[in-house]
Amino acid sequence: MITAQQKIEYVASKLGLDTLYQMQGSTGAVYDVDLEQVGQCFTNSSQHQYPTVTNINQNRFEVNEALLIEMIGVYSRNASTQEVDNLQRIYGSDSVVVFDLIIGNKRVLRDTPIFLAGNPTCFASGGYNVSGAAVSTAISGQMIPRNQIYLEGVGILIPPQVEWNIQYKVFNLVTGAQETLLETGEVGFYLFGTKVNLNFNTTL
Amino acid sequence: MAQVGKLNYTDAKLGAPTSGQQTTRIIFNTIENPGTTSSLEFFKSFQGLTPGQTNLAASKLDSMESMVIKEILLLQLSSAGASNFFGGSVQQTLDVVIGNQTVVKDLPIQFNSNTTGQAFDRLHFNGGFPTDEAATPTSTFQVVGPVSIRLLTDIVLPPQVNFYVRINSNAGVYGTGAVVCALSGYGKIFSAGASF
Numbered sequence: 095m096i097t098a099q100q101k102i103e104y105v106a107s108k109l110g111l112d113t114l115y116q117m118q119g120s121t122g123a124v125y126d127v128d129l130e131q132v133g134q135c136f137t138n139s140s141q142h143q144y145p146t147v148t149n150i151n152q153n154r155f156e157v158n159e160a161l162l163i164e165m166i167g168v169y170s171r172n173a174s175t176q177e178v179d180n181l182q183r184i185y186g187s188d189s190v191v192v193f194d195l196i197i198g199n200k201r202v203l204r205d206t207p208i209f210l211a212g213n214p215t216c217f218a219s220g221g222y223n224v225s226g227a228a229v230s231t232a233i234s235g236q237m238i239p240r241n242q243i244y245l246e247g248v249g250i251l252i253p254p255q256v257e258w259n260i261q262y263k264v265f266n267l268v269t270g271a272q273e274t275l276l277e278t279g280e281v282g283f284y285l286f287g288t289k290v291n292l293n294f295n296t297t298l
Numbered sequence: 299m300a301q302v303g304k305l306n307y308t309d310a311k312l313g314a315p316t317s318g319q320q321t322t323r324i325i326f327n328t329i330e331n332p333g334t335t336s337s338l339e340f341f342k343s344f345q346g347l348t349p350g351q352t353n354l355a356a357s358k359l360d361s362m363e364s365m366v367i368k369e370i371l372l373l374q375l376s377s378a379g380a381s382n383f384f385g386g387s388v389q390q391t392l393d394v395v396i397g398n399q400t401v402v403k404d405l406p407i408q409f410n411s412n413t414t415g416q417a418f419d420r421l422h423f424n425g426g427f428p429t430d431e432a433a434t435p436t437s438t439f440q441v442v443g444p445v446s447i448r449l450l451t452d453i454v455l456p457p458q459v460n461f462y463v464r465i466n467s468n469a470g471v472y473g474t475g476a477v478v479c480a481l482s483g484y485g486k487i488f489s490a491g492a493s494f
Contacts, residue, residue, distance in 0.1 A: 095300045186437030188379030188475075190326075190350055204487050205353035206324050207480065211373055211381040212443040237440045245322045246368060246484035247302050265350020267328055268375050268476045272350065 098162050098288040101248040106160070109253055114290060117158050122289025124150050124161065127171045127282035128262075131275040135260040135283045146176050154257045156292060164249040164287035166195070167242035168208050170279040180238050184279030185264055187211035191241070191281065193262035195250070202250050209267075212239030242284075249287055301366040301452045301484045308364075308454040309486075315362050315457075323365040323485030327352045331377075332472035338465040340479035351476075358460050365485025367394070367453040370463070372407060373444040377475040379437030384445045384477070385470035394453065396461040401453050407445050407465070444478075455481070 096104070099119060106114040126139045126148040136153040144151070155161065168191050170181045181191070189210045195203035207213075252258050260283050264273040275281065302320070309316055327340045328351035341357045359365065370392065374384045384390075387408065394402035435441045455461055463479050 095302075182440060183438050186379050187381040187435075187440045188375045188437050192350060192353065200319065200489060201487075202319055202321050204321075205349070206322070207326050207353065209371065209373060209444065209478070209480070211375070211440060212446070213371070237443055239440060239443055243322065243324065243482075246366075246482075247320065247322070250321060263350070265348065266379070267351060267373075267478055268330070268377060268379055270328075270330075270346075270348035270351045272348075 096248055098164065098248055102160060102162050102251055102288065102290060105251045105253065111158075111254065114158055114160060114254070116293075116295060118291040118293035120289045120291050121287075122161055122291070123284050123286040125282055125284045126150065126153075127280050128275070129173070129280060131277075131280065133262055133275070135262065135281070137259040147171070153259055155252065155254045157254055158290070158292045160254050160290040161252045161285060162249045162288040163245060163252065163285045165242055165244050165284070166208075167240075167284040167286065169241070169282045169284065171282050173277040173280055178282070181241050181279065181281065182210040182239050184276060185210055185273055187239075188266055188268050189273060190265050190267050191262055192265060193260050193283075195258070195260055197250070197252055197258045198256045206243065208241050208243060210239065210241055213241060213243055252285075301368060304452045305364060305366045305454060305484060305486070308456065312456050314364055318362050318486040319489035320484070320486050322482070323487065324480055324482040325354055325365070326478060326480035327354065328476050328478045330476050331474050332477050333474065334469050334471050336467055336469050338467075338470065338472060338477065340463040340465075342462045357462055359455060359457050360488060361457050362488040363486055364457050365455050366483040367455060367481045368449055368483035369481075370394075370447045370449070371444050371478070371480040371482065372465070373478040374472060375475040375478070376473055379475070380435040381440050381442050381444070382435070382473060383442055385465065385467050385472060388467065388470065390465055390467040390470055392447075393464040393466065394461070395464065396453070396455060397459045402449070404466070405447070407447065452483070
């Protein structure tokens with residue numbers, strides 16, 4: 095079993111990125127919201143506001159920065175209030191987000207579902223409940239499922255200087271129909287994992 | 299042996315291709331209006347299902363694809379979209395059949411259900427959080443989560459071999475909405491290493 099750091103170094107060596115191992119290893123996450131409601135995330139991140147919508151200014155990392163994706167999560171964002179929320183509370187338990195992750199010209203995750211009722215895949219199905227007198231009765235006793243998947247194996251590396259994006263659709267599992275994307279529930283994605291940050295070892 | 303190693307080992311034993319994009323793979327299948335039955339079989343019928351109800355077209359993987367099953371999800375939805383107890387939370391068992399072999403046999407499923415869960419594997423346990431079961435669940439007011447089972451032995455689903463998942467019960471009540479089964483794990487998807 096190789097570690098996340100070992101996988102980053104292995105892929106980097108295959109790609110000829112000889113100095114990536116000298117950079118600062120870290121933990122990181124990138125996120126973006128499909129404001130345009132076109133079924134794509136990260137594609138238009140350069141036009142999105144930081145940090146309420148995204149934390150990147152283009153959908154590729156600069157030289158000697160990389161992210162080994164270990165978890166992918168979905169969430170919703172309300173266009174008018176800019177508040178983020180659990181996607182299940184917008185589209186319902188009967189919905190599923192089916193997405194592809196594309197890095198460069200390669201589709202590295204294909205037709206991958208995230209069930210809004212709580213997803214399969216390792217450790218992620220728990221969820222928690224909100225109950226008690228301290229909260230409004232409207233959400234008392236409600237389960238808020240986790241909408242995320244952990245990547246098996248070690249994860250998938252987004253190398254430096256390579257564009258990536260996510261293409262997704264939201265479906266209703268019972269009827270099979272594709273859901274209309276809502277302004278009250280703009281879909282956002284988190285890519286979370288081991289990050290490599292650019293770090294110069296020489297004085298500039 | 300970790301799942302990456304087991305997938306490569308089994309593929310090599312079977313003579314399956316070892317190239318391709320290694321990734322996380324989740325396959326799923328939906329049965330609409332399952333009703334009351336003692337035997338529920340997933341991944342057997344794909345007729346009329348949309349890409350939001352299944353991501354396979356046949357009950358086998360393509361020739362260049364294979365995967366390790368690490369986790370099984372079972373979800374029951376009412377016709378109004380509310381998440382319900384799978385099979386009414388009575389005890390049921392699960393079989394996974396690959397080719398002519400039953401690779402998971404009579405595995406009880408309720409040990410890892412959301413609210414009645416008595417998980418034996420504490421690392422991977424699935425909630426068991428109490429929710430307001432007296433409330434009427436709706437699509438956006440969820441009180442019951444899916445059944446989620448983490449397998450302790452990696453099961454390899456080789457290319458081009460038929461498989462299905464069977465739920466055994468005593469006339470289990472699955473309702474008029476839909477039931478979903480998803481198999482999740484590490485797998486390979488076709489990706490040509492050469493230019494066409």
